[in-house]
Amino acid sequence: MSTLAPIADLESNPRVKAVFDDIRATRQTDFINNMWRYLAFDAGLLEQTWAEVKAVMATPSEIDPLTKEMLYIAVSIANNCGYCVHSHTAAARAKGMGEGQYAELLKIVALAAKTNHLATALQVPVDTCFDAGAPGA
Amino acid sequence: MSTLAPIADLESNPRVKAVFDDIRATRQTDFINNMWRYLAFDAGLLEQTWAEVKAVMATPSEIDPLTKEMLYIAVSIANNCGYCVHSHTAAARAKGMGEGQYAELLKIVALAAKTNHLATALQVPVDTCFDAGAPGA
Amino acid sequence: MSTLAPIADLESNPRVKAVFDDIRATRQTDFINNMWRYLAFDAGLLEQTWAEVKAVMATPSEIDPLTKEMLYIAVSIANNCGYCVHSHTAAARAKGMGEGQYAELLKIVALAAKTNHLATALQVPVDTCFDAGAPGA
Amino acid sequence: MSTLAPIADLESNPRVKAVFDDIRATRQTDFINNMWRYLAFDAGLLEQTWAEVKAVMATPSEIDPLTKEMLYIAVSIANNCGYCVHSHTAAARAKGMGEGQYAELLKIVALAAKTNHLATALQVPVDTCFDAGAPGA
Amino acid sequence: MSTLAPIADLESNPRVKAVFDDIRATRQTDFINNMWRYLAFDAGLLEQTWAEVKAVMATPSEIDPLTKEMLYIAVSIANNCGYCVHSHTAAARAKGMGEGQYAELLKIVALAAKTNHLATALQVPVDTCFDAGAPGA
Amino acid sequence: MSTLAPIADLESNPRVKAVFDDIRATRQTDFINNMWRYLAFDAGLLEQTWAEVKAVMATPSEIDPLTKEMLYIAVSIANNCGYCVHSHTAAARAKGMGEGQYAELLKIVALAAKTNHLATALQVPVDTCFDAGAPGA
Incomplete structure (x- = not known):
């Protein structure tokens, strides 16, 4: 069940095809999961969503790729997004998350x-020492 | 503002004192933050809450201490707990989180x-390949 | 799956029949969706739920019917109610929401x-000027 | 801080006065808490909100008044409404909730x-036996 | 759909078997629902989750067993956990919740x-009288 | 209280100054609210957050500016963001929202x-007719 009918020939739209091509190149797979479809x-x-996902999740940075996926899972659980829990748990496993870490x-x-x-x-009142905005903190 | 009046002499209760002593020993500080008070x-x-926090957060394990704090922050933001956002952001900084990581x-x-x-x-329907419970998955 | 067994002959209860009749008359359709069933x-x-839905959603007022449905969708997404996302997205489309607006x-x-x-x-601390309750605001 | 400026002479509006009078009579107190103001x-x-609160919370029914308040607190915590947590914790105490129950x-x-x-x-997939809507359930 | 593949012979692990045996003894049924599996x-x-559920939910205390289940349902609805709504609604019915109470x-x-x-x-600002932590409250 | 100490001379950073200048020009005011600070x-x-806010909220489109603000308020209430409720209620009023609409x-x-x-x-099970993805829907 979804709120949109699947579109038959998505990649006949050149803007969609360009994003899908970039997803395939970035992830080195032919698989395009339903979120993007x-x-x-x-x-x-x-375009905007993929650009942000690519910049945040698929670009080397100070937080390693597996930790990023685990943070994504944590937020998705708390926000109760079944799709995202599934897709990012799969992604974390693909990046090496073992059962102990899970x-x-x-x-x-x-x-x-x-x-x-x-x-x-x-x-519970916030302790004064936790306030980074306090004078002298 | 809180739903409980602060108790004047908390540590006159030996069970409370035992937990506070363990918090001080585990964290190597005299400071007991409001959550515990x-x-x-x-x-x-x-006792039950501290035992669980100690077991999960203060015991060496497969996930390093800073990553644990960042996961805690992520859940606390999504669940919108101001107190927890404050206390765990402070804890993550104490464990070395820099501004770039933040x-x-x-x-x-x-x-x-x-x-x-x-x-x-x-x-969005969950892609079949994300179902770890599927036959043959 | 649901927490209630469907009832075979709902409209044999005259109070239920009266509400269903009013739903049909108000919406000018024979279809009664599962929420009401x-x-x-x-x-x-x-009775109480339908009376409130009718008063708020099906009575002409300062906010036009399509905007009302879009507000309903927005809350239902944030509250993560799959049923409500489905039913109000369908309702918004029935009231003219195009793909661009969606x-x-x-x-x-x-x-x-x-x-x-x-x-x-x-x-982030709330800016003083946003406080409608401030003296002189 | 609030999104509304307090109104100086609320009860000069006869509809407001009628509701406030009913709150005072129902609760047998002169105090009108901020929610209603x-x-x-x-x-x-x-009017609509008070009518519903009165019908659900202040009318004798199958669930006793203290249990009702505890259920209200539970939802308010999970929905993270600080105001409601405060007001219904106070109400539960007024109805006899002891520290052990709390x-x-x-x-x-x-x-x-x-x-x-x-x-x-x-x-986790829902166990078939929990589905009240299953044939034969 | 789930994020874990079902394990074929769960009770070959003696720690798992011990917990399952305790669930069966405590609940006086052979049925182990999916949550535990x-x-x-x-x-x-x-072990930790069952110990906590047993201590809180299956041990006689100041709040009666049916009220406990109703509180559990309330939180599970607000947190939008379909599995928990199903399992605790079934549990509440097993403990006597009638349709009127439901x-x-x-x-x-x-x-x-x-x-x-x-x-x-x-x-809405919290009324001063609701602050249990106020001096003199 | 906040998790960051205010920075004294924010606009000495040319990237920050460029965004603040664009906020001032777009909104035609000298006021920069705390979110951006x-x-x-x-x-x-x-930069990324402002670019997205500007593109979605401050660019003429199919949904009028006041409706956009009301949708923003609706999501912010459901997500329980006090800061956002305050800032977007103020913004909606600035764009003409009257008390009746509010x-x-x-x-x-x-x-x-x-x-x-x-x-x-x-x-409640989703009615088949609400599934846009159904064959023939």
Whole structure:
């Protein structure tokens, strides 16, 4: 089920084809997952989203690629996006995440969810020393 | 503002004192942040929460301590817990997170939030190849 | 899958029949979507919910009907309700939403999600001039 | 900080006064908390919201008043509404919630948050026997 | 669909078998629902989660078992966990929740969600008298 | 309170100054709100975020500027971002939102939140006719 009908010949649109070609070249695979196929209903949305994903996730930077995927999974779980949980868990595994790391990731996410709810329940005041904006901090 | 009145002499409760002593020993600091001071209204809740935090966050494991803190921040942002965002951002900095890593963390969280909402909006079907439970997967 | 067994002859309950009749008359269609069929397990819940939906969504007011549906979609995406995303996207299309407007709606929702997470991450202080409750504001 | 300037003489509006009078009579107190003072900028919104709160929360029913307040707190924590957490925690205490019950409530909320995130992370398939809508269920 | 392949012979792992045996004894049933089957990919995660569920949910305490399940449902709805909504609604029914109580539970959850969003929209300031941490409160 | 110390002389960084100049020119005001001042700790994050906000929110398109702001408010309420609720409510008023429209917006958001929770609670199956991806849809 989806809110868009699949489009038969997506790559007849040259802007879509250009993005798909770049996805294939960047990821070194012929596979284009559904996220991109659905975003392709609007070429501008597809281009802007892919450009950002490529810049943030597929460009070497200070955070290593596997850690990036685990951060992506963590946010996707908390935001409850089933599609993103599936696609980024697969991506993390492709980048080497073992079962031990996966179990640890889940323990951290579950613990954070728990303490998030406890802090909200108690409306715990932020300690002054945590305020980076305090004079002299 | 909080839902609990601060308790004057928390450590007169030996169960609370034992947890606070362990926090001080584990973190090698005299500082006990508000989260623990508020949870202390119920010794069992304090003990169980600290035991879990210590086991997951303060025990050497496959994921390094700084990455753990960044994962905690990511979940806390998505769950919108101001207290936890403050305390774990401070903890990540204490463990060496530089401004470049912090900026990258924010870019990943922001991008994940964006694509989470897009995938939910379109109700994108999960690609078969992402289903680890599929026969033959 | 659902948490309720479908009821065979819903309209044998006159309170349910009265609501369904009003839905049909208001929307000028014979189709009753599942939301109402499931809420019908409790006539009071069905009546109160439909009365509110009719008053807010199906009564002429300052916000035009298509904008109302787009606002409903925006909230439903952020709250991650798959059923509501589906039903209100269909409703918005029935009220004239074109693909260009739909793409724009998604861009706004995605951008808001992104900046929501950034503002929460940084715990950005609210500018004084945004406080409508400030003296002299 | 708020998005509305406080209105000086709220009860000069007879519709607002009627609702405030009913709140005072129902709760047997002269105190009108800020939620109602702010909703009063629109008499219809105030009337509809109070009517629903009165019907659901202040009318004897199958769920006792304290349990209702604890359920309200649970949802408000999960939805991260600081105002509602404060007001309904105060209301639950006024209806007799002791510190032991409060601690238990927090343990349940925290545990549910944890397993919610774990089930979402693993995308655990719903067991067939939980589907009330299954033929023969 | 799930992010883990089902494991063929889960109970060949003695740590998993011990937990499953305890679940069967505690619940007096042979049925092990999917949540535990999936968590079993990591024995430590399974053990810790079950220990906490058993302590909080299956141990006599100040809050009765049916109320506990209803609180669990409330959080699971607000956190949008389909699996948890299904499993705890089934559990609540097994503990005696009637359709009248279920309808009331839904009315409370729906009303809380509504006022949560209204309080957030208006950024209603917390009344001073709700602050348990205020001097003299 | 914030997670970043304010930077004294932000515009000594020419990349920051260029963005701030563009914000001033686009909005025709000298005021730079805190969101941009905080994002400025990383010039790339500031540039990318402003470019996207400008393209989506400040460029004439099929959705009028006031509707865009109301959609932004709706998402920000559901995502519980206090900063964004404040800034976009102020922006919507600056673009002409009257109190009547504001009250209506709140009624729609509150109603959507309510039915989102009801549909999730009941796990209402999506009607086949809402599936745009169905063959023949």
